[in-house]
Amino acid sequence: MARLQDRLTTLIKPAVEALDFELWGVEFVRAGKHSTLRVYIDSPEGISVDDCADVSHQVSALLDVEDPINSEYYLEVSSPGMERPFFEAAHYAMFIGEQAAVELVAAQQNKRKFRAQISAVDGEQITFLVDGESLQVALPSIKKAHLIPNFD
Structure with a gap:
């Protein structure tokens, strides 16, 4: 699955960047038959519904030509939103000190799903502060994670 996402990212990124957006993930x-391809785009000015429609049109045409997915799927294009998912180590680095909800591929230190503060990023190693203890996790060991917005 990770290889497909990597291929899709490589394929889609130039089309998104050509429209002056960042491909977040x-x-x-x-x-x-209900599979979904989610494309998250970002911009310093924010993302509008029209931006999503423009990217969806461009990416859909590209996917029709390249046909990288051999089954039916829905295409969704959106901003990462306030609970933005993390895809790269750089995403974690942007939010050091913030809280994240994390799910690991396999448990580490008896933790598989947890909420934690992002405390450091060193290459592909992400360090979380979980219940007062430090937990270092390699990026490939993270199944999924997203930011927990702070409204204080």
Whole structure:
């Protein structure tokens, strides 16, 4: 699955950047005929519905030509939003000191799903502060994670 997401990211990124947006991330969720390809875009000015429509049109045409997914799927284009998912180490680095909800591929220190503060990023190593204890996790060991917005 990770390889497909990597291929899709490589394929889609130039089309998104040509429209002056940042490709925040790509995820493909398999669910038979209801599979979904989610493309998250970002911009310093924010993302509008029209921006999503423009990117969707461009990416859809590209996917029709390249045909990288051999099953039916829905294409969704959106901003990462306030609970933005993390895809790269750089995403974690942007939010050091903030809280994240994390799910690991396999438990580490008896933790698989947890909420923690992002305390450091060193290459592909992400360090979380969980219940007062430091937990260092390699990026590939993270199944999924997203920011927990702070409204204080």
